[in-house]
Amino acid sequence: MMQHFVRPDGTPPVNGYSHAVVFTGPMVAVSGQVPVDVHGRVVGAGDTAAQVRQVFANLVTALEAAGAAMDYVVKLTVFLTNLADLDTFRQVRDEYLDTARPPACSLVKVAGLVHPAFRVEIDALAVLPAGA
Numbered sequence: 001m002m003q004h005f006v007r008p009d010g011t012p013p014v015n016g017y018s019h020a021v022v023f024t025g026p027m028v029a030v031s032g033q034v035p036v037d038v039h040g041r042v043v044g045a046g047d048t049a050a051q052v053r054q055v056f057a058n059l060v061t062a063l064e065a066a067g068a069a070m071d072y073v074v075k076l077t078v079f080l081t082n083l084a085d086l087d088t089f090r091q092v093r094d095e096y097l098d099t100a101r102p103p104a105c106s107l108v109k110v111a112g113l114v115h116p117a118f119r120v121e122i123d124a125l126a127v128l129p130a131g132a
Contacts, residue, residue, distance in 0.1 A: 001022075001023060001024045001025070001130075002021060002022070002023045002072070002074065002101075002127060003021070003022040003023075004018045004020075004021050004101045004102070005018055005019055005020040005021070005022070006018045006019065006101075006102065007019060008020070014102075015090065016090055016093060016094060016097070016099065016102050016105070017076075017102050017103065017104060017105035018101070018102050018103060018104050018105075019104070020104060021074040021075065021103060021104050023074050023127040024127070025127045025128050025129075025130065026127070026128045027125060027126070027127060027128075028063065028066040028067075028068045028072075028124075028125070028126040028127070028128060029123075029124075029125055030059060030062045030063060030066075030123055030124040030125070030126065031062075031123055032077075032079070032121045032122065032123040033055045033056075033058035033059050033062065033121065033122055033123065033124075034055065034058075034113065034114070034115070034118050034120075034121050035050070035051035035052075035054040035055055035117075035118055035119070035120065036054070036058070037054065042115060042117045042118070045117045046117075048082075048085040048088040048089070048119050048120070049088050049091070049092055051118070051119050051120050052085075052088065052089050052092040052093070052120050053092055053095075055120055055121065055122050056070075056092065056093070056095075056096045056122070059073075059096075059122060059124055060096070063124070063126055066126075066128070067128055067129070068126040068127070068128055068129065069126075069129075070096050070097060070098075071098060071101075072126045072127050072128065072129055073097070073103045073124050073125070073126045074103050074104060074125050074126060074127055075103050075104045075105065075106075075124065075125040076103050076104075076105045076106075076122055076123070076124050077105070077106045077107075077108070077122065077123045077124075078105065078106070078107040078108070078120065078121075078122050079107075079108050079109075079110045079113065079120065079121040079122070080107065080108070080109055080110070080119065080120055081109070081110055081111070081112060081113060081118070081119050081120070082109075082119060083109050085119055085120070086107075089120065103124075
């Protein structure tokens with residue numbers, strides 16, 4: 001069971017996230033995913049959209065391994081090295097999420113990530129679907 005409170009009365013406008021998500025069931029915690037492919041190669045050096053797509057592809061793979069999916073994500077934490085990448089991040093994010101039922105989200109601008117070519121890192125919390 002999940003219930004999304006995208007914009008409850010008295011909260012500020014949102015852009016692709018819910019102010020709160022209520023859920024029941026076992027949780028899946030997905031470590032921060034970075035723009036690295038299955039072979040350990042950095043994807044999209046200098047290309048924010050390619051990096052965000054790789055990060056979401058990695059999230060999907062990790063969630064599926066745990067028996068979940070993007071539809072069951074209740075919280076994302078996003079780390080960007082450049083806020084000029086925010087619009088690109090949002091466009092790609094919306095390809096992977098149900099925009100009518102977005103997860104809660106925090107977005108942090110950071111000075112850098114573990115590899116200097118990384119522009120984005122995202123971790124996730126999800127609930128396992130009933131019967132999983």
